[in-house]
Amino acid sequence: xxxxxxxxRQIPCLALILFCGCRHPATQPAEKTPVKPGILQAHxxxxxxxxxxxxxxxxxxxxxxxxxxxxxxxxxNVGAQMYSLDPSTGKIQHLxxxxxxxxxxxxxxxxxxxxxxxxxxxxxxxxxxxxxxxYHNWKYVGKQKNSTAPGYRLYPGGxxxxxxxxxxKFQDFAKAPQGEGIIAFTMDPERERxxxxxxxxxxxxxxxxxxREPKNLGEVSGQGENxxxxxxxxxxxxxxxxxxxxxxxxxxxxxxxxxxxxxTETVETVQGCDLKKDFFGCMxxxxxxxxxxxxxxxxxxxxxxxxxxxxxGKSGYLFRFDPPxxxxxxxxxxxxxxxxxxxxxxxxxxxxxxxxLGPNGQTLYHLTGSSLAREGVKDAEGLALVTYQISSGQCxxxxxxxxxxxxxxxxxxxxxxSRDGMVYTVAFVGEPGHSRLDLISFxxxxxxx
Numbered sequence: 001x002x003x004x005x006x007x008x009r010q011i012p013c014l015a016l017i018l019f020c021g022c023r024h025p026a027t028q029p030a031e032k033t034p035v036k037p038g039i040l041q042a043h044x045x046x047x048x049x050x051x052x053x054x055x056x057x058x059x060x061x062x063x064x065x066x067x068x069x070x071x072x073x074x075x076x077n078v079g080a081q082m083y084s085l086d087p088s089t090g091k092i093q094h095l096x097x098x099x100x101x102x103x104x105x106x107x108x109x110x111x112x113x114x115x116x117x118x119x120x121x122x123x124x125x126x127x128x129x130x131x132x133x134x135y136h137n138w139k140y141v142g143k144q145k146n147s148t149a150p151g152y153r154l155y156p157g158g159x160x161x162x163x164x165x166x167x168x169k170f171q172d173f174a175k176a177p178q179g180e181g182i183i184a185f186t187m188d189p190e191r192e193r194x195x196x197x198x199x200x201x202x203x204x205x206x207x208x209x210x211x212r213e214p215k216n217l218g219e220v221s222g223q224g225e226n227x228x229x230x231x232x233x234x235x236x237x238x239x240x241x242x243x244x245x246x247x248x249x250x251x252x253x254x255x256x257x258x259x260x261x262x263x264t265e266t267v268e269t270v271q272g273c274d275l276k277k278d279f280f281g282c283m284x285x286x287x288x289x290x291x292x293x294x295x296x297x298x299x300x301x302x303x304x305x306x307x308x309x310x311x312x313g314k315s316g317y318l319f320r321f322d323p324p325x326x327x328x329x330x331x332x333x334x335x336x337x338x339x340x341x342x343x344x345x346x347x348x349x350x351x352x353x354x355x356x357l358g359p360n361g362q363t364l365y366h367l368t369g370s371s372l373a374r375e376g377v378k379d380a381e382g383l384a385l386v387t388y389q390i391s392s393g394q395c396x397x398x399x400x401x402x403x404x405x406x407x408x409x410x411x412x413x414x415x416x417x418s419r420d421g422m423v424y425t426v427a428f429v430g431e432p433g434h435s436r437l438d439l440i441s442f443x444x445x446x447x448x449x
Contacts, residue, residue: 047094052073053074056117069381073113079097080111117129121183124165125164140389156175160175202219204260235253236251240308251295256295273328316335336370348369353415362391363446365446425440
């Protein structure tokens with residue numbers, strides 16, 4: 001056989017090789033492929049808002065597939081900004097300045113600097129509230145307190161808001177009295193009621209969407225963070241609705257559990273149950289050291305378990321509370337392995353608000369921080385994802401969050417888990433004083449590829 005004939009017969013094979021070689025290989029986003037066991041490789045987005053310095057709770061995966069979040073400020077000039085991410089395109093959209101949304105942009109008042117709460121979705125609408133971001137630092141005055149600023153009006157008060165996913169429009173329902181911010185919020189979708197706890201006095205508010213009627217039930221935690229000395233009391237950051245009867249549960253710094261009764265419109269102390277547990281540590285409810293005393297830091301209603309699951313902030317203990325029986329069971333210490341080995345508190349004595357129930361209704365997620373450094377103890381990690389399986393009681397450290405460039409995000413106070421296998425939070429990256437706050441995402445180690 002001549003060389004030309006052999007070459008002619010090989011042309012189909014060569015063509016196939018060239019065709020395959022020229023095709024672009026299928027690729028997956030970097031965040032979906034952990035580099036190695038124990039590492040959760042994350043991607044950081046750029047929202048274009050360098051003034052963002054905080055995020056508390058406000059990160060949410062909505063039914064339209066987008067991720068909604070708020071970047072807060074401590075500025076007297078700039079308010080909090082709300083954004084959405086479309087994961088399918090990676091595009092970020094700026095939705096609004098919360099001060100402008102409530103019609104206060106031209107008031108020259110201290111702005112709506114935060115949304116300190118989780119979004120609640122009902123019928124394609126996101127409900128939430130706003131809070132003050134500019135105030136005196138407690139490190140200098142013994143506590144945080146509402147502030148004045150030369151040339152600016154006083155903070156007007158936090159608002160109950162809604163954002164329509166289909167129209168992109170905001171709606172402002174009501175404003176908190178006495179210039180108070182709204183530091184805790186929840187919604188009862190079935191009964192169409194919004195609830196809020198104000199800062200610094202601790203006023204319990206409710207707003208009825210059907211009647212458009214607001215109601216202030218007054219102070220529910222002594223003088224709250226408006227008090228001084230022994231009258232100072234850290235306020236709860238989390239309200240939980242029992243959908244069966246419309247009750248709203250929250251806590252006090254001394255460990256007492258409170259219940260708002262939908263039927264009588266009153267707030268009462270739950271008898272025979274409290275959060276003052278030896279495992280949580282020995283704390284002083286009137287302290288101003290930054291911890292949350294005996295409060296639950298974060299809690300949620302679990303439909304599958306017909307109970308409230310919560311996290312105690314400083315210790316990281318997970319517990320289950322059954323409202324009808326008033327029984328509270330401590331289940332596990334839901335912290336990273338690195339922190340557990342040191343037998344110390346985490347670096348942030350306040351705890352971490354990143355606690356949520358996964359889309360399967362059976363997995364609890366907690367995004368924790370680094371162990372408290374001591375002499376001779378190496379601080380080995382920044383953020384760790386810990387999961388708890390409700391059915392089996394299995395608790396596991398799923399890994400450390402690390403960006404593609406090797407940097408480790410830290411101080412995340414929100415958490416959202418999507419149905420498409422991704423986890424989202426808002427975190428800091430960089431060194432203190434030279435850090436950046438923004439949205440990050442990483443693959444959910446609990447999901448099946």
